Amino acid sequence: MTVLPPSIADLSDDDLLDHYTDGVPDGPWLRVNFVATLDGSASASGRTASLGGDDDLRVFDLLRRVADVVLVAAGTVRDEEYGPMVLRDEDVAWRREHGMPDHPVFAIVTNSGSLDASSRVFTEAPVRPVVLTSADGAASSSGRALASVADVVECGPAAVDVGAVRDALAARGLDRIHCEGGPSFLGALVAADAVDELTLTIDPSLEGGEGPRIATGSSPELRRMRPVHVLLGDGGVLLTRWVRAR
Structure with a gap:
């Protein structure tokens, strides 16, 4: 006997948003969004683009729609060739109807400050x-050059303190944090016990190569999710949602 979960095709965008926002409290909430193969690879041929398919992209866009800020480590911004944080017209319309700014803030984490201030990420950003x-x-x-195109916030002396990252965003009124990677940054968030939610798309494929896990690094203990x-x-793509077990 085959038992399968409900199909995303039967759900409207509003239905999906209800699924992904149910139980999210007021105040700071850090959601991490990843895709992985059945054998645990977070990429195929070094990129995530071929994993997850259209349904993963649909959820990806909806999660950005409800975010105050999209948080990404600099390595992922470079590897995935991010452009400016510009949402689709339908997402902008939804945010206006719900009293939100047109676009979420784009927040980039970098220990070294080594980002190109002339990148489209900054020069074409709808929000600083x-x-x-x-x-x-x-x-x-x-870092000094970035100050002309972005708000540069110190979150530690020689390296970024991920706990300070969350606090710095909350201090700016950016409570709903949507994090898109990468694996090293997620590993640091796990170690700091800073992850409230993981939305994980499982692609029904076996990568069988040397792709990274969705989180790398070490944590002092298991972080239980439910x-x-x-x-x-x-x-056959599976779209899963997990929140803190406590």
């Missing part, structure tokens, strides 16, 4: 981005 870096990174030549939902996407 935030760069979360160390004191050393802010004082570097690239399942909230599992939805079935096209081609």
